[in-house]
Amino acid sequence: MISRLESLREAVAVSPQNIPLLLLFAQACLDELCFEEARTAFDRILQSDPAHAKAKLGIARVLYLSGNTSEAVVRTEALTDADPGFAEAWMLLSRLAAAEGDRNLATQYYQKAIRLNPHLSDAIEPDSRIGQVTSPALPPGNPGPDVDSETWEFLGESEQGNEGLPDILKPDISFASVGGMESIKEEIRMKIIYPLQNRALFQAYGKKLGGGVLLYGPPGCGKTLISKATAGEIKANFISIGIHQILDLYVGNSEKNLHRSFQLARENAPAILFFDEVDALAADRKDFRESAIRTMINQFLAEMDGNIGSNEGILILGATNAPWHLDAAFRRPGRFDRIIFVPPPDEAAREAIVEILARDKPLKRLDPKALAKRTRGFSGADLKSIFDVATERALSRAMKEGRVVPLTTEDLLQAFKDIKPSTRAWFESAKNYALYANQGGFYDDVLNFLGIR
Ligand SMILES: Nc1ncnc2c1ncn2[C@@H]1O[C@H](COP(=O)(O)OP(=O)(O)O)[C@@H](O)[C@H]1O
Ligand SMILES: [Mg+2]
Structure with a gap:
């Protein structure tokens, strides 16, 4: 259906005044969550026909789907006031009431809508429809064509140049190389x-x-470390995708790269498909005016939903420092529906990390507890920097003396003075999102960590 939207877009460009066509296009945009484009198309219909009720309802839907509930309510009520027999408008009001937590009102409106138009009763829940870019899932037992015509196109082109195609990794690190994170390890084991x-x-x-x-x-x-270690823990295939392997200057190539990555995982299931810095790929579509990036995000959603090929046996793992840039659509069921907060290491975890960092290094009188005690707010990477700085100093001493000089706790504590803990800045931003944009309790773990809840 991506191509359906594309062809509708082209058709609209050719006949911009064709109202039925514009309506079809606007609905398709809505189905694919291209809100701005949908809005523009509905507005255009209203310019030619200011009384067009379906276009008005369309705008109310755009507002509802992009979270602007109160304006959506006002506009939809105006529609039912003008025409109390407008079943679809009552149905939208029912959803808006549900979104605002008023279940009684939602039920009342729902029944009104159904009385007016019984066909609406089998309408799918709005949320499950969002992001369904391609055809609905195949019935069980029907494997269906794994690759559609579009896929063949992708595959054909992929033969011409395979640069950037991700590798299937068998990382040699395991959970033993990750200090602390015990509850996260357990969660990863279970999930x-x-x-x-x-x-x-x-x-x-x-x-x-x-x-x-x-x-x-x-x-x-x-986050990256534990993801790789997860791959090492299991003997399944692990496919790691870097943003640079996906994002491509040429329009359309990013989608192809994304699709290839998913296909590779499908061909090698069971597999883990790992997207590091996933916010860059799954960025909030509101942040992007360029439709090219939105198209890629929609492709990502469709791939995750298994609408393009079956994702049976594929686990998708994503990591991000900037979850607030992630489009909320990625958090819906069946997508990234399990969300794990990876906090800075506590004292026991820092001690474990210091022990891991100390492996294979010439050390004397190392006291991991002493270092752990003084490094509150330090990330694992900060601890690694302490080791790097201390090692460098020891090395220059060693070169002067012409022999191996072991690292000591004093060296590490000396280096520690030069390194600032890096996690505080992150919490400054995260705190604001957690306090003011905590939809669905997404940031509850952050609030708990900060002791705000
Ligand atoms: N829990 C940990 N145990 C051992 N080393 C760690 C740990 N956390 C971070 N490190 C060190 O810091 C480096 C950076 O961590 P990384 O996984 O890339 O962080 P993130 O992906 O969360 O930004 C790792 O390569 C490792 O050397
Ligand atoms: Mg990382």
Whole structure:
């Protein structure tokens, strides 16, 4: 349906005054969450026909879907006032009431809508429809064509140049290389590792393996590390995708790269598909006026939903320092619906990290507890910097003396003075989002961490 939107867009460009066409196009934009484009198209209809009720309802829908509930209510009520028989408007009012938490009113409006138009009763819940870019899921038992004509196109082109195609990794690090993070390791075991290892059991209970887990938190606290270590823990395929492998200056190429990555995972299932710095790819579409980036995000959503190819046996792991840039559509069920906060290491975790960093280094009288005690607010990466600075100093001493000089706790404490803890700045931003934009309790863990709740 991406191509359907594209062809509608072209058709509208050719005949910009064709109202039925504009309406079709605007609805398609809405289906693919291209809100601004939808809004523009509905507005254009109203310029030619100011009384066009469907276009007015369309604008109210845009407002509802982009979170502007109060304006949506005002506009929709105006429609039911003007025409009390407007079933779809009552249905939207029902959803708006539900969005505002008024279940009684929502039920009342819903029944009104159904009385006026019984066909509306089998309408899908609005949320499950959002982001369904392509055809609905195939019925069970029908494997369906794994690749559609668009895919063949992608594959054909991928043969011409495979640069940037991600590799299937078998990382050699495991959880033992990650200090602390015990509860996160356990969560990853429960949500990723055991399901992968017990796929048959899952299937016996009629459960499908799939979905996404998002790790977020301040930089340098081990999100990338634990993701790679997850791959090392299991013997499944791990495909790591860097932004540079996806984003491409040429319009359309980013979608192809994204699609190839998903196809690679599908061909190698069971697999973990890891998107590091995922906010860059899954950025809030509101932040982008360029439709090229929005198109890519919609493609990402459609790939995640398994609308383009089956995602059975694929777990998607994402990591981000900037969860507030992530489009909310990515948090819907079946996408990144499991969200894990990766906090800065506590004292015990810092001690464990120091021990890991100390491996394979010439050390004397190392006291990990002493270092852990003094490094509150330091990330794992900050601790690593302390080791790097101290090592450099020891090395220059060693070169002067012409022999190996071991690192001491004093060296580390000396280096510690030069390194500032880096996680505080992150919490400054995160706190604002947690206090003022905590939709669905997304940032509850941050609030708990800060002791605000
Ligand atoms: N829990 C940890 N255990 C061991 N090393 C860590 C840990 N957290 C961070 N580090 C060190 O800091 C580096 C940066 O961590 P990284 O995983 O890239 O952070 P993030 O992805 O959260 O920004 C790692 O390569 C590792 O050397
Ligand atoms: Mg990282």
